[in-house]
Amino acid sequence: MPSANFGGDPSAELFEKILSCETAxxxxxxxxxxxxxxLGARSGVFMQIFSSPYGDRHFGARSYVGSKPTSVDVYVDGLYALDPVIRPVMDWLDDERGPAPSLLTGSFERDLEEDPQYRDTFLRPYDIGHVVAVAMPMRTGLETQLACVGFHRRHGDIAFLPEQLSxxxxxxxAIRSVLYALACKEALALSETIAIAAREAGTEMGFLILDEDLVVRNGNAKGMEDLGLTGGAQGGSSVLGEIKARLLAADRAPGVSFSFKASGLRTFDVEVRNFETADGRNFHLVVTSGGGPRHAIGDACRRFGLTERETEIARQIASGKCNASLSHELGISLRTGENHLRSIYRKVGVSSRTQLVSRLLHIQ
Known part of the structure; x- marks a missing residue:
């Protein structure tokens, strides 16, 4: 049995141990x-649960201590839907209507007969008879998720006592503050990666974020539409399948990236960047682009045979930069910039900046 004094407050040593957690x-x-x-428990589990941008549930980071780790895999593969304890909190996660329900539960062995399917497919096979658990809804800037922590005893064990639950x-x-800090660290890493991609791609960027299991964790409307994950777009789901296939066949280490041209209702560019979250997991940022002025200019530059440097100068001109500004931006001398510009004019067949931008934006 545990040595904790359940008649008083948890020890400062235990608080310090919990608060020292910095990664998943x-x-x-x-x-x-x-x-x-x-607690004198037989096992303990932590799970991160969220709703994906297109409505299904997904389990993110998870940890387990005990003798039956496969129980976690079985649970997250679908049996969680039968769990009467967590179901109300799951339902709230799907629509977030009203205040989030709080979950703190003790022994439920006496209720096993009321849900024979869950009892026979999960609780009995893994010898779970008593549970004390808490589910904590957490909102970050990118998503809402549940952080769930639970501890278990076997069927023949003594149930958790009221003073233990208290x-x-x-x-x-303390548990909530630690897990919320982890969620915020992850959101910060995702936000920084998105911000970098947005700065480079301009306003026509769509994005999705895939986690280590290649499940969509987040995305904006354009990224969802480009990849066919909304009702208004057709034919894009095959692009997401191609992205996953390429990731499975490629180096998924942080810093590695690849790009290709995809076709749905239209042709657009896809770039995949691997990055590491704050707690050391490998995620993937999928950037879709095309169809806007920036990318129309890029397509036109390729048709006229402009070099990469000339294409970048053409984009700078289209954004209104003068010769001095674009030379400073690109780290080249003013004379070199002017030489590039003369070459661009010759290839495109124009003689002024206005003609250049007009020609690049209207070429079919």
């Missing part, structure tokens, strides 16, 4: 293991 990989050591020992509840604010 450290959740087992800093949160689950000390709590399993203190003791556990006093730890919930």
């Amino acid at each position: 990989d450290a959740v087992s050591e800093t949160l689950l293991e000390p709590m399993v020992e203190a 003791w556990f509840q006093r730890l919930v604010p």
Whole structure:
């Protein structure tokens, strides 16, 4: 049995241990293991759950301490939908209407007979008879997710006592602060990566973010439409399949990227960038672009045979930059910039900036 004093507050040492958690990989050591020992539990689990941009549920980071780790895989593969304990919180995650329900539950062995399917397919095979768990809704700038932490005892064990549940509840604010900090770190890494891509691609950028399991974690309207993940677009889902196939066959290490031209209702460019989240997981930013002025100019420059440097100068001119500004922006001398511009005029068949921009934007 645990040595914790359930009549009083949790120890400062336990609070310090929990609050030392800085990455998802450290959740087992800093949160689950000390709590399993203190509660006299047989196992402990942490799960991150969210709704994807197109409406289904997905499990992100997860950790487990105990003798039956395969129970987590079975649970997230679909049996979670049968779980009567977490179902109300899952339902809230899908539509976020009203205040988020709080979940703090103790033993439910006496209720097993009321849900024989869940009992026979999950609880009995993995010898789970008593649970104390908490589900914490968390909103970041990019998404809403649930962070769930639970501890289990076997069927023949003594149920968690009321004083143990009260003791556990006093730890919930510390657990919540740690898991919320992890969620914010992840959101910050995603935001920084998106901001860099947006600065480079301009206003016509669509994006999706795929996690380490290649599940869509986030995206904007244009990215969803480009890849056929909205009702208004057709034929794009095959592009997402191609992206996943390319990722599975490629180096998925952070910093690696690749690009290709895709075709849905129209042809557009796809770039995939691998990056590392704050807690060390490998995610993928998918950038779609095409159809806007910036990319129309790029297509026209290719047709006229402009070099990469000349194409960049043409884009700078289209954005209103003078010779001095574009030379400074590109790190070249004013004379070199003027030489490039004369070459561009000759290839496109124009004699002024206005004619150049007009010709590039209207070429068919």
